[in-house]
Amino acid sequence: MTTKTTVNQTASLIEVFSAIQGEGLNVGTRQIFIRFAFCDLRCHFCDSAHTWNAPATCRIEQTPGSRDFEIFSNPVSLPMLIKWVERQNIPRLHDSISLTGGEPLLHARFLSKFLPQISLTTGLPIYLESGGHRPEQLATILPYLDSVGMDLKLPSVSGESRWQEHEKFLQICYEARTEVFVKIIISRDTDVAELKRSAELIAAVNAAIPVFLQPATPLTDVRQIKDSAVLTPTPKQVIDWQALMKNFLKSVRVIPQTHKMIDQL
């Protein structure tokens, strides 16, 4: 699998927009989303497969929340991205900036230049959403992050197996005292032994790290339903699995993707 890493002060984007965060610890807050192109994982449940490669163009919202997108060519320059994010930052609207994708850490070198500048000009906290499999790149930008949401990929659900990387990733966040939480997608086919292993892995770093079990969102695309075996778990599975994980961890919450329930981006 080809890995693409930005080497200069440009980055390939999918989109920039203002929206309500629908997942994890920041659920319900208003964020400026920067969705980066490229991902080197291939999760079975991925709802962002359009991010796996860089499109020729990206879409940039002009007015926060208005979906009045303008189209620009990829890759985009650092000053352009700063200008677009600053334009989104109208007084008192946003709680933070979300770096999402794709896998934002494939752009770590770009981010190490971009983040100090955007923190200074907007004053907004920076939140990273990551697949949790690139601890080396995380370490290079951690000083600029205020919080991190790490996906822990269960092999039985995602098709990816990254246990060692996840452990290192969490450890780095914990040692830096950066706020971190873990999100685990669960489906009807979740292997319970993997859930237990996840709980033990997280507890070995710190049992107080918040964990979010996110039932797989039922797919609406007919093509995807035919091609995918990812089904949402049963009510009994969800309640049993939360109980299992609470044997090891202090905070295990079950939250589905709320932005999809209220028809948000």
Ligand code: SF4
């Ligand atoms: S890490 Fe995220 S963007 Fe990449 S394949 Fe998995 S779900 Fe999709």
